[in-house]
Amino acid sequence: MLHNKSFVKKTRAGKVMKQVREHYLRDDIYCGAPFCTVCDTSGARLNASPSTTILVVDTNVVLNQIDLLENQAFDNIVVLSIVLEEVKNKNMAVYNRIRALCSNSTKKFYVFSNEYHRDTYVKEMSGETKNDRNDRAIRVATQWYQNHLGGAVKVLLITNDRENKRKASEEGIFAETVESYVKSLDQPDLLDLLVRPASEDVNMEEVEDLRPSKRKVIYSEHKPMSEITSGLHRGIYHQGKLRVNRYNPFEAYVGRESIGDEIVIYGRSNMNRAFDGDVVAVELLPQDQWQEVSSLSIAGEEDENEDEDVHLAPNSADVAPRTIPQQGSSGQVNAVPNRPSGRIVGIIKRNWHSYCGSLEPMPMPAGSGGIAHALFVSKDRRIPKLRIQTRQLENLLDKRIIVAVDSWDRQSRYPSGHYVRTIGEIGDRDTESEVVLIENDINTRPFSSQVLACLPPLPWLVSSEDLSNPIRQDLRHLLVFSVDPPGCKDIDDALHCHALPNGNFEVGVHIADVTNFVHPGTPLDDEASQRGTSVYLVERRIDMLPKPLTEDICSLRSDVERLAFSVIWEMTPEADIISTRYTKSVIKSSAALSYVEAQARMDDSRLRDPITTDLRNMNSLAKKMRLRRIERGALTLASAEVKFQIDTETHDPLDIGMYQIREANQMVEEFMLAANVSVAEQILKSFSLCSLLRRHPTPTREMLEPLLQTAAAVGLHLDVSSSKALADSLDHAVGDDPYFNKLIRILATRCMSQAVYFCSGDLSPPEYHHYGLAAPLYTHFTSPIRRYADVIVHRLLAASLGISKLPSVFQDRLQLSSIADNLNYRHRNGQYAGRASVELHTLIYFRKRPTDTEARIVKIRSNGFFVFVPKYGIEGPIYLTKSGKGNGEWYVDEQQQKIKRMDGSLSYSVLQTVQIHMEVVEPQPNRPKLQLTLI
Amino acid sequence: MEYVSPEGLRLDGRRPMEMRQIRAEIGAVSKADGSAIFEMGNTKVIAAVYGPREVQNRSQISNHALVRCEYSMANFSTGDRMRKSKGDRRSTEISLVIRQTMEAAILTHLLPRSQIDIYVQVLQADGGTRSACINAATLALADAGIPMRDLVTSCSAGYLNSTSLLDLNYVEDSAGGPDVTLGILPKLDKVTLLQMDSKLPIDILETVMQLAIEGCKAIANYIREILLENTKQLEYRRGV
CATH class of the missing domain: 2.40.50.700 (OB fold (Dihydrolipoamide Acetyltransferase, E2P))
Structure with a gap:
């Protein structure tokens, strides 16, 4: 083993420092070819036959043609460590993909650590740039392969760099460009995957001046990075992530940290080629160019102008279409807009995928x-x-x-x-469903064999070891039952309740003991942590855990013994908690009820069996708990969830209707909330810095603005100073029709942001607050089969009780925060996917059934209004004028939220009921969409 | 950050169980009674031992030898040339650690009413200075002919990217992961020093410690070789 020192100069905080690192060169790095006679071939990955060409790819090929490399046709590739390093520095996403390829056992990609190999390490020569040195390293490594494996094997360097290719040929290395190599493979399909080099290079500005540009320049130039950095420094530019409005692609927002407000960017030319999610630098426009946009979409922007689609009614601010709070509504029509707008001057980091x-x-x-x-x-x-x-x-x-x-x-x-x-x-339902899943980055691949190897052997039964385990309490004698939606197979919670001799009640919530089967650090755990949540589409479910766990081993089905994690309270008849106890347990559920069944049992006064009595007791406790929660200021929000009846054969929706919430649902929910709160308290007490909790931020006044405006228009005053005040004023909001209150609640719900997971060490205790539930602490404990957050909480709880050790992940706060971020991301995507699936099925449903129905106006815009269709839970625009045409005929009264015809013959105001016609139309072939029209 | 690549190589090209290159030299300071230079990769320390000699502060006289130790870092030992104050917390702590470790090996009861001074200075720092200092001090003590139970050797080990790593260098050390410094009496199989930064689950600590023990033993073998060679040379010079 040789030993060598490389000298690197590095600047840190402006200082130039010389850094010395050791660099050991080795003779035990092998070539990875199984037929090699010199090397150790135990780790060899390349093709066993010497007749296939070995490909060596350079950095730019990996960066640009990763799609091609992922194709089956590309194989037997040597990836040099220098290439990996360069790719890692340039694009982490591509790096992860190439790493995945290298570890994929079906692909023959071999990583050759050329930088640490005695014969392939190259030293930077004086006057040589880093790039040239790396290119030379790639050539040297290729040459080494050629010499090492002898003339029998063809080693081919793939590079798109002309200079590199020329030098390679001079040195006697076979080199080809990607394009010519793909052509030689004779598979025309592959050519579509090929990324063509950009017609102009990045530094086209120089070329620009020299020749009269034949093509029109549409976008202004991006500023060079140095200028952006200095601009950001001086505060002229603002940096932030660009978020494009989901419902209007010509409108985007950049949150800027420097001012704490956000900048709006209107139109493609101001957006200057930035994509959603890019990190950009923004320059503020002069104030007189700040604009106010209140039409459904901006007219006159190229030919791309599209109409808004009918979509599902949003259930939180995160999925709702962004609306600009209309300010200056004090009668002045032309108030100076005070929402800063800007234009993008440069892109700091691309988010292309x-x-x-x-x-x-x-x-x-x-x-x-x-x-x-x-x-x-x-x-x-x-x-x-x-x-x-x-x-x-x-x-x-x-x-x-x-x-x-x-x-x-x-x-x-x-x-x-x-x-x-x-x-x-x-238009094919399966295709469209898959699109929904891909769009939301949901992993639908079957579980790998490594993951499945972590499962206990089937058929699984509670063993005598489990029963004799001192940490596990035998609760099989208790009358435990579960209440879930009909047809539910992944039952992760069960309940029991029995009267104690002293008049109190013992109430237990039993949650499937998933962590007994999912151990930290196993492939199964990693996979679940990546998936984060099960995703429920209308016609299928994408599980977080493999099916045997989800539907059998963990599922608390009736009449079988199952392992559980139990929270057991002693409660007074007034539902005050006297004591709380947590234990791992063995239970035997005696009934798996559906909400409907449970409700029917409670309502049927003739029934006197033990389960029904328990149900009634629990229901009365739950009602008291609920009342107390509402008194504390918990919001009763409403959402317009719909439910499909699916044809079992064709999987087409047969019927669609609002999801009905019964007392039984509320009862189960109440106990789950209580269990979550109890567990949150317990884990935070033991692990104040590394607990996983869930918080719901208090909505800002700005977020509630649309609600207040609508309420004001119908003469309703809402007090939003606290959740309690809001809850009270929502209770008092009773109009003359029965649906009014629900509608106001639905509107309130969509102003709130969603609750998020976080690591308790990242925030201060007052920020732990859950606004919607009015609880100072909250977490998720009750659904470990379908949410990974609950698995983590189970581990925390077990560790806090001394049942098991805390896995090492919890000592790493950064890692824990990144897990929480991933869970939030997966959770949100799961919800988007669920909604998109409902939208898809709504479309399929209405394809054959044009319908007339009643709708409510929820928002007024200058050329029409948005209506909400309660029966189907959807929302969409109705145009009064053709888009693009003059809006002279209609007049919008901002304050009253009314739209009137100029001659005063017709007017529509917010929350008004209208009759509409719903129909699926195909403005373009294969592009069906739902259209709403007034009758 | 990735400290161990999937190919099993660390940032500097070592494998997880490999130590840096070590080198030792006896007799670097001729004025001292015993001295040595010890290098572990780019970490380079010098140690000088004075004694056993008369106790300077009469009040400290006892029937055991008094061991004193002073650790310092040369101003040029790190990239940025900063004046290092002598009595800062870190060097006081390391001085104490080295003193205690060496004291455990020296047969102090054989040298009553005397004092032994150990001076160690870091010439170049690249992680693992503590271990290097202890190793250098052992050599210097042996060179000075001070009676000892056994050699004391030291080596560090860490745990990054779910892998136990032997002999952390500066980059790995500053990763903030657990860093176990271990000092042992290799022949007696006794631990004289065990320090750790950050946290580590107990079962992993055992494997990391085992790795560090292997490292210490390897160093002990090397030190013994150096001593043997040195003795042979002395023998040769005396013409025996």
Whole structure:
């Protein structure tokens, strides 16, 4: 083993410092070819036959052509460690993908640590740039492979760098560009995956001045990084993540830390080629250019202007369409807009990935060698259209496809991208469901064999070891039962309640003991932690844990013995908690009831059996607990959840209706809330810095503005000073019709943001507050089968009771925070996916059933209004004027939230009931959408 | 950050169970009674031992030898040249640690009414200075001919990216992970020093400690070799 020192100069905090690092060069790094006679072949991964070409790829090939590398046709590739390092520095997402490829056992990718190999390490020469040195290292390594494996094996360097290729050929290395290599493979489909080099290089500004530009420059230039940095420093520019409005792609927001407010960016040219999620630098526009936009969408912006779609009624501020709070409503129509707007001057970090969508319908081009340029429309409306090149246009036109973005230069209106793969036919329910899942980054792959290997052998039964375990209490004698939605297979909670001799009640909540089977650090645990949550679509469920655990081993089914984690309270008949006890247990559920059954039992006064008595006792306790919670200021919010009846054969929706909430639902919910609160207190007491809790931030006044405005328009005063005040004023909001209160509650709900998971060490105790439940502490404990957060909480609880050790993850706060972030992300995506699935099924349902129904106006805009259809839980626009035309005919009264015809013959005001017609139309072939019209 | 690549290589090209290159030299300070230089990779320390000699402060006389130790870092030992004050908390602590470790090995009862001074200075720091100082001090004490129970050798081990790592360098050390410094009497199989930064589950501590013990033993073998060679040279010079 040789030993060598490399000298690196590094600046840190402006100081130039010389840093010395040791760099050991080794002779025990092997080539990875199984047929090699010199090397140790135990870790070899390359193709066993010497006749296949070994490919060496350079950094830019990995960075740009990762889609191609993921294709089956690419195999037997040597990835050099220098390439990995460069990729890691440039793009973490690509790095993770190439790493995944290297560890994928079906692909023959071998990582060769050239930087640590005695013969392939190269020292930087004087005057040589870092890039040149790395290119040389790649060539040296390629050469080494060639010499090492002898002439029998062909080693091919794939590089798109002309200079590198020339030098390689000079040194006697076979080198080819990606394009010529793909062509030599003779698979035309692969060419679609190829990323074409951008027509102009990054430094095209210089070229620009020299030649008269033939093409129109559409976007202004991005400022160079140095200027951006100094601009940010001086406070001229603001940095932030761009968030494009989900419902209006021409409107985006940048939260800026420097002012604490957000900047609005209107229109594509101000957005200057930025995508949703990019980290950008923004310059504020002069105040007289700040604009006020209140029409349904901005008119006159190119030909892309699309109408708003009908969508599901939002249930929180996070999914609701962003509305601009209309200020200055004190009678002045032309109040100075005080919402800062800006334009993007540079992009600091791109958030490009691949998108789902379809091609814009177009005629087949004649000739041109089969290559067609097509426009791709993403399903996600926040993404602009993409220009792609394809040789298989006729195949792709009626398909949902995935496309990745490559570049966007100033001269082109649309960014360019390349085709990645086809999902299926447009409009097909399975395809569309898959699109929903891909769009929301939900992993639907079957569980890997490593994960399945972690499962206990089936059929699983409670063993005598479990019963004799001192930490586990035998509660099989208790009358335990579960209440869940009908058809529920993953039953993770059960209850019991029995009267004690002293008049009090013993109430127990028993939660499936998932952590008994999912141990930290196992592949099963890692997978569950990645998935974060089970996702419920209308017609299918994507599990977080493998099916045997979800539906059998953990599920607290009736008449079988199951392991549980129990929270047991002693409660007075007034529902005051006297004592709380937590224990692992063995239970035997005696009944798995549905909400309907439970409700029916409670309502049927003739029934006197023990379960029914327990149910009634619990219900009366729950009612008291609920009342107390509401007195404390918990909000009773409402959402317009709908339920489908699905045809068992065709999986098409048969009927659709509002989800009915019964007392039994509320009863179970109440005990689950109580268990969560108790557990939160317990874990925080033991682990004040590393507990996983859930908080619901207090909505700001600005967020509640739309609600207040609507309420004011109908003459209702809402007090939003605290959750208690809001809850009270919501209670008093009774109109002349029975649905009024519910409607106000629905509107209130959508102003709130969603609750989030967090690590208790990251925030101070007052911030732990859960606004909606009016609880100072809250966590998730009751659904470990379908939420990973609960698994973590189970571990924390077990550790706080001394039952097991705290896994080492909890000592790393950063890691815990990142787990919490991932859970929030997965949770939100899961919900988006669920909603998108409902929207999809709504569309399928109405395809054959044009319907007339009643709707409520919820929002007034300058050329129409939004209506909410209570029966189907959907919301959508109704246009009074054709978009694009003059709005002269109608007049909007902001303060009264009314829209009137100029001659005063007709007027609509907010919350008014209207009759509408719902119908599925196809403005373009294969693009069905739901249209609402007034009758 | 990735401290161990999936290929099983650390940032400097070592494998997890490998130590840095070590080198030792006896007799670096001719004026001292015993002295040594010890290098672990880029960490380089010098140790000088004076004694056994008369106790300077008469009030401290006892029937055991008095061991004193002073640890310091040269101003040029790290990249930024900063004037290091002598009595800062860190060096006071390390001085104490080294003194206690060495005291456990020296047969102090054989040297009553005398004092032994150990001076260690870090010439170049790259992680693991504590261990290097102890190793250098052992060599210097042996060079000075001070009676000892056994050699004391020291080595550190850490736990990063769910892997136990032997002999952390500066980059790995500043990762903030657990860092176990262990000093043992290799022949007697006794631990004289055990320190740890950060937290580590108890079962993992055992494996990390085991690794550190292996490291200490390897160093002990090397030190013995150096001593043997040194003795041979002395023998040769005396013409025996």
